[in-house]
Amino acid sequence: MRTRLAIRIHAAMERLFPERRVFLKSDEDTRFVRLRPMTQLLIGAGMSAVVAWAIIATAVLLMDSIGSGNFREQAKREQDMYQDRLNALALERDARAEEALAAQQRFNAALGQISIMQSELLASETHRRELETGIEVIQATLRDTMGDRELARTELAALQAEQTTPGTAQTSNSGSPAPINFMADALAQTANERDQILENARHALERAAELEHDLKLKEEQNDQIFRQLEEAMTISVAPLDKMFRTAGMPTDKIIEQVRRGYSGQGGPLTPLSFTTRGEDEPTVDELRTNRILAQMDLLNMYRIAAERAPFASPIKAAVRYTSGFGYRRDPKTGGRRMHNGSDFAGPSGTDILATADGIVTHAGWQSGFGRLIKIQHDFGIETRYAHNSRIRVRKGQRVSRGDHIADMGSTGRTTGTHLHYEVRVNGTPVNPMIYIKAASNVFEEQDKRTGLKNDR
Structure with a gap:
């Protein structure tokens, strides 16, 4: 037997959701579907839940889009500032090299x-x-x-x-x-x-x-x-x-x-x-x-x-430093993976330069790296230049620092146009920025010493 509470609830539902019939008419027959109050309540609750979920999901997506946009803009500003710094260091390095040559001539x-x-x-x-x-x-x-x-x-x-x-006067005279x-x-x-x-x-x-x-x-x-x-x-x-x-x-x-x-x-x-x-x-x-x-x-x-030794930057043009040496989130799979070099993003066709004198040991396609160049230097050092759109050297060729060896591209396993630059010592990958920063820090310290000497 139903209790009074159940009877009252049923009566309230009948008032709010009176029983409805939906007629389905065909050429031969007419049928109807009965929508009881409980069925109408479940349908309404389901629709309300779907609408609420859609509103919440839209708000979350909108907030995430706004937040990611701000983060991308901030990251882009930092990358631009770092690239400007790299360009300034490159100009200073070239100026110091010219000053060193002039000093050698004066010497x-x-x-x-x-x-x-x-x-x-x-x-x-x-x-x-x-x-x-x-x-x-x-x-x-x-x-x-x-x-x-x-x-x-x-x-x-x-x-x-x-x-x-006396006695000799005559003789004397x-x-x-x-x-x-x-x-x-x-x-x-x-x-x-x-x-x-x-x-x-x-x-x-x-x-x-x-x-x-x-x-x-x-x-x-x-x-x-x-x-x-x-x-x-x-x-x-x-x-x-x-x-x-x-x-x-x-x-x-x-x-x-x-x-x-x-x-x-x-x-x-x-x-x-x-x-x-x-x-x-x-x-x-x-x-x-x-x-x-x-x-x-x-x-x-x-x-x-x-x-x-590779004490130079592989790119002289304006580029963005997009990824460094070490573990990072893989842009393809999303998993954590070791990155053995440094990435520099720029326009397609940007000149790629050799960072030191050496001999080309590989100039061709390699899985994952696309068009890849390997240069063997002295002291057991090897440099690699990956994802190129065009290779301008051949295997066995001797190159010098600053030679144009390739053009930037997006061949191989990549998400965009950039250069993947590696430095390996006796086969072990090392951070390429160590060599680039070592040269730039030396030039900065030499500038300070020169300024102090001029002040004196």
Whole structure:
């Protein structure tokens, strides 16, 4: 039996949802469907639930779209700022490279001036020694002449004494005038020669003093040039050493490897010697010069090594840095996956450049990478350039830093036009930005040092 509550509920439902009939008429028959109050209530509740779900889902989608739009705009602004920074760093790097080339040219000119000054110093030293020898000869001659003069005076005094002695007056009066005149002339001539020798000696001493003064001035100029060259070498070598160490590359092994493979004409710089007297002990100038030459040799080794390591950006045009090295959400599957390089997005056909000297070991299609280029460099380093639209090199070709090797594209497993750039050391992937940032940080620090030096 139904309770009163059930009866009341049923009566209320009949008032709100009275029983309805839906007639279905055909050519042969007419039928109807009875819609009870409970059935109408269930249908209404279902429709209300569907409408509410649609409203809620629409609101969620709208809010998500607005939020994702703001996030994309913020990410795009950050990417644009980072790309502007990369472009500025690239311009600064090029400017520093030009300044380094100009400094190298100035250094070569200064080294030429040093060679000329050393030649002048050697000539001055030789001339000074000749003057010293001449002065010694003049002094010896002067001493002999003064001795002869004293001897002549002694003989003259003896003759005068004999002339004034009694008993010999006749002999002296008849035979002394000629010897006396001869001795007087000899003494006068000796005195003139002595005066001339003294005058010559005085001029020689004055000339020697002038040469010594000029020699001191040249030594001061030489010392100043040495100091400038030593400072230039320190400023040039230290940032390069820091650049390699920042990239995790052992500088000692790298320099040794470059030195073993050195094939330039003339070989490494050899020590110089400025002495012509066969002395075993080197002079201070020789030690400083050979130390500068050793630093020049080290700087040259660093320059060769820097050309063979990927301390450069593969793109010079305006691009966006879209993905870095490390684990990330895979754009295709959505799962977590290791990303072995850095991605730079830009217009299709953007020039792709080699980041260091090397040999192309692969130039063709590879699954997932599309059109791929592999370049083998020294020190066990390999760089990879993937998803290219066009390849401009061939396998076995030797390339140099800055060579145009490919055009940016979207071949292979990709969601858009970009360059996938990898750096591998002995087969192990490493973060490419380590090398790019190492070079840019060194240039920034060098700019600060240059500014401080100019302020001083």
